Amino acid sequence: MPFRVLVVDDDESIRRLLVATLSEWCEVNEASGGQAAVSLGRAIKFDAVLCDVRMDGFNGLEVLKAFKEELRSDAAIVMMTGYSSLDSVVKATQGGAVDYILKPFTIDHINERLHLIKERRASKRSALPRQFDNSGDEIVGESPAMVSVFKQIARAASTDFPILIQGELGTGKRLAARAIHRYSARAAHPFIAVACGAQPGPRLESDLFGQTSGATPGAGFNRMGLFEQACGGTIFLDDIAETTLGFQAKLLRVIDEGKITPTGTAGEVAVNVRVMTASTLNLEKAINERRFRRDLFYPLNAITVRLPALRERRADIPLLIHRFISQLTASNARQIEFTPEALERLIQYDWPGNVRELQHIIYRLVAISPGNLIHEPDLPAEIRQWQAGGTLSAGTGHERLPTFLEQERRYLIEVMTASAGNKREAARLSQVDRKTIDRMLRTHNLDPENFKRQ
Secondary structure (H helix, E strand, O other), X not given: OOOEEEEEOOOHHHHHHHHHHHOOOOEEEEEOOHHHHHHHHHHOOOOEEEEEXXXXXXXXXXXXXXXXXXXXXXOEEEEEEOOOOHHHHHHHHHOOOOEEEEOOOOHHHHHHHHHHHXXXXXXXOOOOOOOOOOOOOOOOOOOHHHHHHHHHHHHHHOOOOOEEEEOOOOOOHHHHHHHHHHOOOOOOOOEEEEEHHHOOHHHHHHHHHOEOXXXXXXXXXXXXXXXXXXXXXXXXXXXXXXOOHHHHHHHHHHHHHOEEOOEOOOOOEEOOOEEEEEEOOOHHHHHHOOOOOHHHHHHHOOXXXXXXXXXXXXXXXXXXXXHHHHHHXXXXXXXXXXXXXXXXXXXXOOOOOHHHHHHHHHHHHHHHOOOOEEOHHHOOHHHHXXXXXXXXXXXXXXXXXXXXXXXXXXXXXXXHHHOOOOHHHHHHHHOOOHHHHHHHHHHOOOOHHHHOOO
């Protein structure tokens, strides 16, 4: 039996490219829209579907839903898009999509993915578990590094196992935990975050497990712990490596048996709570130094989500800056922009404090800026004076090098000229979202009107 693939995209050039290439080793059909794709799905049993997410009318997510629910198809569906978000990744994998690929992609990547699907179908193995869906999200990013994080979050949300989130300070571990909870089956129940390193061991235990009257000096009443308050939901324990070995033993019992013992009593209380933890430290090193229990590490590490440092996803810096400015100026008409030189400096900087540091820098710049345009001399001295140490290595997420602004400006001028100033057409030619074109135009102070043919 031939391996049958359906290519669904409203961009004719992409369909032609994929059909011409894939036809060399598999049977390929094409559809220019969602309705046509579903019609073909009724007539032909496909092994794989390559489907664009954003199409007019019947979009890619609706195609996915139709194939999985209406047609009951077991086709492996790969979503393609020029614009990514955690919400769209989860929605795609929620319906059973096996992958989510960013445009522009390479043909080698597509071929590799389809060959893997073919091998898995031959061995009767499924590609990805189904996911849960919800709306809303606070994590932003369009880089491959962040798409990888979105996939990790989507997979984690579909289970009820403990989750360990690892990443440097300021990378957004608490946001990731909230996102996993929001997209999980526990979303309707509480999410409670606790900073373990901010309070001593006895206080942490009484806060989490509760206490009875007289259990500690000044405890004149019974107090329900946070584990009970989070019934049915999620407890997120940040800085888990900062806890005592005694607390770790009690936490292990919660995970293994679903029971807590409030401070000051021998009685047990059953709890139904998912435990997520986070650490900036190497827990295996802490185990070797006898500061962390090995028997707790294994259940906490059932599923690990790793967050990249900001220097590993520099392509997201302009997007994050735009988000932070929008948060500050949403209630007024003020529009803050950066000169290309200032933006390049921000992208070059190493950001030891990661996204949190970037957020505070942007907030400060917006607060003290007398005008609407921020120049390079307005930046903090440590950013202006920082020099990149060495060449960025390949494959680490450094999609945009310090010189990318000049290249981006040249490319933007070319695509705006080709589209005669039409931003929608420019987005289609570039295979990106129109918001990305808007952002690029603002960054480079280019007016679409200047590209319209006279």
